[in-house]
Amino acid sequence: MSAEHKDPRLAMLVESIVRLSRGELSSRIEPSTARDEVDAVITGVNLLAEELEQVYEQFEKRVESRTAMLRQAHLDMMKMAMSDALTGLANRVALMDAIEEALSQAARGTQPPALLLLDLDSFKNVNDRFGHDAGDRVLQEVASRLNSVVRETDVVARLGGDEFAILLPGATKDTAMHVARRALEVLGEHIRLDSLYVHARASIGVRLGTADQTADELLLDADTAMYAAKREGRSIIKLFEPVMLYSRQLRxxxxxxxxxxxxxxxxxxxxxxxxxxxxxxxxxxxxxxxxxxxxxxxxxxxxxxxxxxxxxxxxxxxxxxxxxxxxxxxxxxxxxxxxxxxxxxxxxxxxxxxxxxxxxxxxxxxxxxxxxxxxxxxxxxxxxxxxxxxxxxxxxxxxxxxxxxxxxxxxxxxxxxxxxxxxxxxxxxxxxxxxxxxxxxxxxxxxxxxxxxxxxxxxxxxxxxxxxxxxxxxxxxxxxxxxxxxxxxxxxxxxxxxxxxxxxxxxxxxxxxxxxxxxxxxxx
Incomplete structure (x- = not known):
């Protein structure tokens, strides 16, 4: 066939194949009415484009699904890394992050946070007398009761063993002491373990934060107040005072x-x-x-x-x-x-x-x-x-x-x-x-x-x-x-x-x- 009589459909075919190779899978050629061999090739190329498009769509869906799974797995891992496995409360890492955020907000002019540190009194006796399974159940019940006395914006954490913390962002002294008293109240009620009843009373240290504190300093002060409470007896609340640091240093x-x-x-x-x-x-x-x-x-x-x-x-x-x-x-x-x-x-x-x-x-x-x-x-x-x-x-x-x-x-x-x-x-x-x-x-x-x-x-x-x-x-x-x-x-x-x-x-x-x-x- 001479150049001047070349079939224009051939050029269209070449252009369509080039577009397919570039990933333009929606490219199609309209067959002519001749229904000859060229149209047969055009139909084949169109079918190939449709199959490639379907394969690509399925691949995209699998990629999206896999990406969503990986994203959720990452979120789950982050949640696990920031929570206590036994109680589901925040852990020490999550608590420190929350304290830093609350102190950061206080530096911008909001009310500073308050931190309560709780240590269960005589919890070792529960483990020794009834076993660690019973002790775990007591800790889970304690976590639930502490959650019941706080606001949605507050953070309840388990720091390890029988030690818990409550962070109250933007809290006054009255708010902090009210939560501490409520915590003692709910923990004072006995916990039933099958046919046995145990108590999980606590000693509580309270520290009212300041905008210029670090998270570590706030935690140390609350811990110091908590130990002062434990030395004084059971079910005691002690508000941090600077003199306590001197006593702690002496100790x-x-x-x-x-x-x-x-x-x-x-x-x-x-x-x-x-x-x-x-x-x-x-x-x-x-x-x-x-x-x-x-x-x-x-x-x-x-x-x-x-x-x-x-x-x-x-x-x-x-x-x-x-x-x-x-x-x-x-x-x-x-x-x-x-x-x-x-x-x-x-x-x-x-x-x-x-x-x-x-x-x-x-x-x-x-x-x-x-x-x-x-x-x-x-x-x-x-x-x-x-x-x-x-x-x-x-x-x-x-x-x-x-x-x-x-x-x-x-x-x-x-x-x-x-x-x-x-x-x-x-x-x-x-x-x-x-x-x-x-x-x-x-x-x-x-x-x-x-x-x-x-x-x-x-x-x-x-x-x-x-x-x-x-x-x-x-x-x-x-x-x-x-x-x-x-x-x-x-x-x-x-x-x-x-x-x-x-x-x-x-x-x-x-x-x-x-x-x-x-x-x-x-x-x-």
């Missing part, structure tokens, strides 16, 4: 110093006699640890023992007390004519009772020092054995088999009942001093103490009363049938040299031949 400094106190020989032991009430014979001594601080002087155990537990050095402290006091007993037995039933009474913490090598450690010390096991009594608090864990029970049973006496300390302040104590390998119960403070001032208190003594004796246990401070108290306990006790009426706790001098000269405390004799002038 942090003391914690650092306590870590080195054992190796620096700053700890000392005092010994308080335990006396037979009928005769004033010294039955033994209780070991009491003191911290002889180079600058602060003699620090009592109530100040540093909780700190030792908090920072994780209570195990080392317990081992030092046990070893040092047993070495002291060995020296006294060598130098003085002690009675065969003279007993050294040493306190053991809940942490120490869980150590698998506790019994072997005590057995080795007794063997090396040639001390009869009957001369040692370990004193443990009720809370240390409330769960009757396997390791704790193993330690108690093994100590009993070794011949070491076991005494429950501070009876009347914890969880135990007499029927509960009968199931444990204990032989003695030390009744807490709080029961004697109102012995002669509160109606019915003497009868109440008498009933407790009768229950203890009916359970086959020996009762030892602590905190005897007057001749009248000593006489009343003796008349009730109590065999032994200790307190300032008989003797204050003494350093080792003074206790040794006492044991060297007498087996009896000179507070009168009879229990109603003259009260010693130097008993305190």
């Amino acid at each position: 942090s400094q003391m914690a650092a110093e306590l870590r080195g106190a054992i190796s620096s020989n700053e700890l000392v032991l005092h010994y308080q006699p335990v006396v037979e009430l009928a005769t004033h014979r010294i039955l033994g001594v209780e070991v009491l640890v003191r911290w002889q601080h180079p600058l602060r002087g003699l620090i009592p155990p109530d100040t540093f023992i909780p700190l030792a537990e908090e920072i994780g050095v209570i195990h080392d402290l317990d081992r030092w007390v046990m070893s040092t006091s047993l070495h002291q007993l060995a020296r006294w037995r060598r130098d003085f004519p002690l009675d065969d039933d003279f007993q050294l009474r040493v306190n053991l913490s809940a942490v120490e009772l869980k150590q698998l090598d506790l019994v072997d450690s005590i057995r080795t010390l007794l063997r090396e020092l040639d001390l009869p096991s009957r001369n040692l009594v370990v004193e443990i608090t009720e809370t240390a054995i409330v769960t009757r864990g396997e390791v704790e029970m193993y330690s108690l049973l093994s100590l009993q088999q070794l011949g070491v006496g076991i005494e429950i300390d501070d009876f009347g302040t914890g969880y135990s009942s007499i029927s509960y104590l009968r199931e444990l390998p204990v032989s003695m119960v030390k009744v807490d001093r709080s029961l004697l403070t109102e012995l002669n001032t509160r109606p019915g208190q003497l009868e109440f103490v008498a009933a407790i003594l009768q229950l203890i004796r009916a359970a086959g246990l020996e009762a030892v009363f602590e905190g005897i401070e007057t001749r009248e108290q000593a006489k009343q306990l003796r008349e009730l049938g109590c065999a032994s006790g200790q307190g300032y009426y008989f003797s204050r706790p003494m350093p080792a040299d003074e206790a040794g001098a006492l044991l060297a000269t007498t087996r009896y405390l000179r507070v009168g031949e009879e229990i109603d004799g003259p009260e010693p002038a130097a008993s305190r």
Whole structure:
């Protein structure tokens, strides 16, 4: 075919194919009426364009679907990264972001935020007594209740463990304290776990933010107020005050110093006699640890023992007390004519009772020092054995088999009942001093103490009363049938040299031949 008679449809075909190659899939050629071979090719190219267009549309839909899935997965991952897996609350990362946003808004002139930090009181007991599954259910219920007392704009977060936070953007002092009181109110209601009821009360620290604060500073201040609340008692709300930071710094400094106190020989032991009430014979001594601080002087155990537990050095402290006091007993037995039933009474913490090598450690010390096991009594608090864990029970049973006496300390302040104590390998119960403070001032208190003594004796246990401070108290306990006790009426706790001098000269405390004799002038 000559150039001047070339079919124009061929040029259209070429142009259509070029457009298809460029991705213009909507390109079409209208067939002619000739219906010849060229039209057949045109139809084929049009069909190919339609198929390519359909394939591309399907591909676009799959890409859009995949993109949407990836976007949702990313959002889900971001949500997971910003939320607590157990409770669904915001986590620490999300809380810090929210605090920074609230502080940023305050810097632009809005009301600064308030931050509440909550720590559940005695939550560890829930885990220990009922298991971690029950503990998780309690945390979930706490989260739900805290959500019920806040506004939609507020943020409730779980920072970990049993610690929660509530951020109140643009909040006044009245708003913050109202939310804190409401939180205590809803947490004060018992939580039902199947057939059991537990409580999840909290200590709350409140910090009213300022526009020039950082998020870390606001969190630290709220945390400082919360710890001040915990030190004061349960279900307490404390509003942050700058003086609290000074107290926290002192506590942090003391914690650092306590870590080195054992190796620096700053700890000392005092010994308080335990006396037979009928005769004033010294039955033994209780070991009491003191911290002889180079600058602060003699620090009592109530100040540093909780700190030792908090920072994780209570195990080392317990081992030092046990070893040092047993070495002291060995020296006294060598130098003085002690009675065969003279007993050294040493306190053991809940942490120490869980150590698998506790019994072997005590057995080795007794063997090396040639001390009869009957001369040692370990004193443990009720809370240390409330769960009757396997390791704790193993330690108690093994100590009993070794011949070491076991005494429950501070009876009347914890969880135990007499029927509960009968199931444990204990032989003695030390009744807490709080029961004697109102012995002669509160109606019915003497009868109440008498009933407790009768229950203890009916359970086959020996009762030892602590905190005897007057001749009248000593006489009343003796008349009730109590065999032994200790307190300032008989003797204050003494350093080792003074206790040794006492044991060297007498087996009896000179507070009168009879229990109603003259009260010693130097008993305190």
